[in-house]
Structures are given as structure tokens and as C-alpha cells.
Amino acid sequence: MTVILYIVKCGDTMRVTKDQMVKSRLAILKAAGKLFRKRGFEGVTVAEVMEAAGLTHGAFYSYFTSKQDLIAETLEASVESKWVQSAPSIGEYAGQYLSKKHRDDFANGCVFASLGSDVARSNAELRHALTGGLKTQLAKLEEHAHGKSVEDKRQSAITAWATMVGALMLSRISDDKELSDEILERTTLSLTQ
Amino acid sequence: MTVILYIVKCGDTMRVTKDQMVKSRLAILKAAGKLFRKRGFEGVTVAEVMEAAGLTHGAFYSYFTSKQDLIAETLEASVESKWVQSAPSIGEYAGQYLSKKHRDDFANGCVFASLGSDVARSNAELRHALTGGLKTQLAKLEEHAHGKSVEDKRQSAITAWATMVGALMLSRISDDKELSDEILERTTLSLTQ
DNA sequence: TGTACATCAGTGAACGCGCGTTCACTGATGTAC
DNA sequence: TGTACATCAGTGAACGCGCGTTCACTGATGTAC
Numbered sequence: 187m188t189v190i191l192y193i194v195k196c197g198d199t200m201r202v203t204k205d206q207m208v209k210s211r212l213a214i215l216k217a218a219g220k221l222f223r224k225r226g227f228e229g230v231t232v233a234e235v236m237e238a239a240g241l242t243h244g245a246f247y248s249y250f251t252s253k254q255d256l257i258a259e260t261l262e263a264s265v266e267s268k269w270v271q272s273a274p275s276i277g278e279y280a281g282q283y284l285s286k287k288h289r290d291d292f293a294n295g296c297v298f299a300s301l302g303s304d305v306a307r308s309n310a311e312l313r314h315a316l317t318g319g320l321k322t323q324l325a326k327l328e329e330h331a332h333g334k335s336v337e338d339k340r341q342s343a344i345t346a347w348a349t350m351v352g353a354l355m356l357s358r359i360s361d362d363k364e365l366s367d368e369i370l371e372r373t374t375l376s377l378t379q
Numbered sequence: 380m381t382v383i384l385y386i387v388k389c390g391d392t393m394r395v396t397k398d399q400m401v402k403s404r405l406a407i408l409k410a411a412g413k414l415f416r417k418r419g420f421e422g423v424t425v426a427e428v429m430e431a432a433g434l435t436h437g438a439f440y441s442y443f444t445s446k447q448d449l450i451a452e453t454l455e456a457s458v459e460s461k462w463v464q465s466a467p468s469i470g471e472y473a474g475q476y477l478s479k480k481h482r483d484d485f486a487n488g489c490v491f492a493s494l495g496s497d498v499a500r501s502n503a504e505l506r507h508a509l510t511g512g513l514k515t516q517l518a519k520l521e522e523h524a525h526g527k528s529v530e531d532k533r534q535s536a537i538t539a540w541a542t543m544v545g546a547l548m549l550s551r552i553s554d555d556k557e558l559s560d561e562i563l564e565r566t567t568l569s570l571t572q
Numbered sequence: 573t574g575t576a577c578a579t580c581a582g583t584g585a586a587c588g589c590g591c592g593t594t595c596a597c598t599g600a601t602g603t604a605c
Numbered sequence: 606t607g608t609a610c611a612t613c614a615g616t617g618a619a620c621g622c623g624c625g626t627t628c629a630c631t632g633a634t635g636t637a638c
Binding site: 224225226228229292298299300301302303304305306307310313314316317320321340341342344345347348349350351352353355356358359360361362365368369372373375376 | 566
């Protein structure tokens with residue numbers, strides 16, 4: 187992350203303002219992450235992100251070279267780790283992931299479900315940024331996977347993740363509440379059996 | 380579909396131009412479907428769609444009241460049936476769906492994978508339009524599903540569909556070709572075993 | 573059937589709004605001596 | 606330590622481009638008699 191490079195560049199000459207800048211930068215990334223997940227990249231303006239971070243839009247270009255740059259950095263910062271930490275097995279993780287709470291909370295939810303198809307259509311930069319998160323996520327799931335061989339674990343991790351992301355997305359598409367709930371319930375069952 | 384309503388409205392008073400209009404309307408919907416799947420709703424302009432349909436942008440409003448309207452109608456027309464027809468079982472269908480050919484062909488591919496998260500974030504109108512297609516697709520998969528009870532078939536149809544959509548999307552996100560291929564291969568295995 | 577009239581799909585210029593980006597300026601931060 | 610200077614995050618007005626939408630106009634289609 188550029189943040190780290192920046193600190194390295196400053197070396198031991200710590201400045202109060204630089205501290206504030208690091209905080210502001212993180213606030214921008216956090217606000218952007220939430221807004222993008224809720225409304226998509228094109229559904230959010232630079233000005234909105236900056237306002238949510240407590241700044242005016244003009245300051246944006248002190249932090250990022252363009253909106254495209256912000257999107258890429260936001261994706262890099264969007265790793266799924268928080269969801270995995272407390273889950274001892276894929277089944278329990280799926281239970282949390284496929285909850286109604288998660289389905290209804292775009293802003294704090296999984297970036298693959300909320301922006302997956304957008305990124306899939308995007309340029310190499312954005313896809314690369316999210317591919318890092320994808321690898322991390324699969325590696326963590328693999329640790330918790332059941333299976334005799336490494337191959338088996340890998341396969342069940344990948345399949346489970348595809349199922350979770352797909353199910354959450356489909357349940358969010360359905361405007362029929364019953365079908366939406368059913369998708370979550372039945373896929374949860376499949377992943378815990 | 381409005382097309383049918385239109386024909387009914389015209390009744391027996393068939394007009395040559397009306398014929399042409401029906402064709403043009405279908406051409407617009409087809410062009411829009413391909414372009415939207417490839418570049419997303421906001422990545423495509425009304426003028427581009429009309430040009431692809433062989434018309435100029437001004438004529439657009441003789442067919443649709445707004446871009447939003449076009450998007451809704453395009454989604455309604457995007458059913459997955461073509462992919463299911465030739466597949467006798469979910470396993471064989473998954474083999475086609477999770478092919479590299481499908482992954483690399485956004486324009487003619489599955490609308491859930493290419494526009495799923497966009498629609499999930501959208502208003503009730505768009506989600507409703509795609510929910511119809513989702514129900515149709517699940518019903519068709521259910522017909523071909525293995526399982527002792529109706530419940531079992533339903534569960535395996537929903538889970539299989541979530542896995543397919545999720546896997547195709549993830550494989551498209553990955554800019555690492557190996558990982559992308561691996562996702563397709565391992566999920567195909569899971570769905571055929 | 574033929575003729576006068578009405579309709580309306582289609583054209584392309586123009587409008588106007590929204591949004592990403594730029595810029596002159598400010599004032600606090602941080603530095604040099 | 607104190608003072609003069611340099612830097613630069615932050616502000617808000619302004620720019621300009623793109624795109625959805627509108628509109629006056631055309632000419633072919635279709636209708637009425």
C-alpha cells in the first residue's frame with residue numbers, strides 16, 4: 187500500500203500533519219469502500235466520498251491521482267479477513283456469510299458479492315487489485331476446509347466460496363422475499379451438510 | 380413482454396411499418412443486451428445501443444421512455460433458457476456454463492454473472508425484472524436435478540446455480556489465468572461428481 | 573383505384589445537467605538559521 | 606529558543622466534457638373518401 191511507502195519516504199522526520207493525512211487517507215478509503223459497495227463505482231461521486239470522509243472534494247487530488255486510482259486502492263484494501271477470523275470451519279463461516287443480516291448490509295458486506303460483476307467487466311488494474319483479495323480469501327478457506335488431500339481441501343474451498351458469493355448475490359437480486367430467504371437457507375444447508 | 384401486448388393492441392390491422400418497428404425494437408433489445416453484459420449499464424450510452432441496432436439516437440424515444448426503461452426491458456428479455464435446452468443434466472449444463480468459452484464471452488453469456496451485482500444494488504423495478512428470469516432458471520434446473528425428494532431437487536438446483544454464477548464471476552475477476560482456469564475446473568468437478 | 577391528407581418513425585442539432593478535474597488562493601505546519 | 610520563510614493540505618469556484626433527453630423538421634406509410 188502506498189501508505190507504507192509514504193511513511194518510509196518520510197523516514198524518521200515524523201510530522202503531525204502527516205499523521206492527519208494518513209488518517210484522512212484511511213477515512214477516504216473506508217468511506218469509498220462503503221459507498222461503492224452500496225451504490226457501485228459509477229453511482230458514487232468523488233464529492234460524496236470526500237464529504238463522507240469529512241473533507242471537501244478539492245482535497246481529493248492530494249490523495250489520489252484520479253477516481254480510477256481511488257477505486258483500485260479501495261479494492262486492494264477490501265479483503266474479507268474480518269469475516270473469516272471468528273469462524274472455525276467453512277460451515278460456520280457460511281452461516282454468517284449467508285445470513286439475512288449480511289444480505290441486507292451492502293455497505294459492510296462482501297465486496298465480491300456487491301461489486302463482483304462490475305470488477306469482472308473492468309480493466310486489468312481493477313481485476314488485479316481484487317485478485318489479491320480473492321487469493322487471500324481462498325487460502326484462508328482452504329485452511330479450514332475438510333478433505334483428505336490438499337487437492338480435496340482446495341476444491342471444497344473454491345466451490346464453497348463460489349457458492350457463497352453466488353448465493354448472496356442471487357438472494358440480493360430477488361425482489362421476492364421468500365425466494366431470497368430460500369436461497370440463503372438452502373445454500374447454507376448444502377455448505378453445512 | 381410489451382412486444383406481445385403491442386401486437387395484440389394492433390389487432391388485425393397489420394401495417395408494414397409496424398412490422399419494421401417490431402424488428403427494430405428487438406434489434407435494440409438484442410444490441411442493448413450484448414452491450415450491457417459486456418460493459419455494464421452505465422458503460423453503454425443510448426447512442427451506442429441505437430447505432431448497434433442500425434438507428435440514430437433520436438429514434439430511441441419512439442421505443443422506450445428512458446434508458447432506465449430500456450434496461451428493465453432488456454433484463455426481462457434476458458432469460459437463460461438457451462443454455463439449458465441442450466443439457467440433459469445439471470452436470471452437463473455446468474460443463475457448458477463453466478467453460479472458458481463462456482467465461483471469455485461476456486456479450487452472449489449469462490446475465491447473472493455479468494450484471495448480477497449491478498442488479499442486486501438496483502431499484503425494485505430492475506430486481507423484479509431479473510427475478511422472473513431467476514425463477515425460470517431455477518425451475519428448469521430443478522427438472523434436471525438429482526435427488527430423492529422434491530426438497531432435495533430444489534436444494535441441489537439452487538446450490539448448483541449459485542455455484543455456477545459465483546464461479547463464473549470469480550473466474551472472470553481473476554487476472555491470474557491459472558487461478559481463473561482452476562476455479563472453472565474445480566467447480567465443474569464439484570458439480571459433476 | 574386514385575388522390576388528398578394525417579400520422580409518426582427517424583434524423584441530427586441543440587440543450588442542460590452532473591461530475592471529474594483544475595486552479596488560484598489561504599493559512600497552518602514545518603524548516604532553516 | 607525565536608523569527609522569517611517555504612511548503613502544501615484544504616477550500617470552493619470554475620471548467621469542460623459526456624450523455625440523456627428534447628425538438629423542429631422530413632418524408633415515407635397508411636387512411637379516408
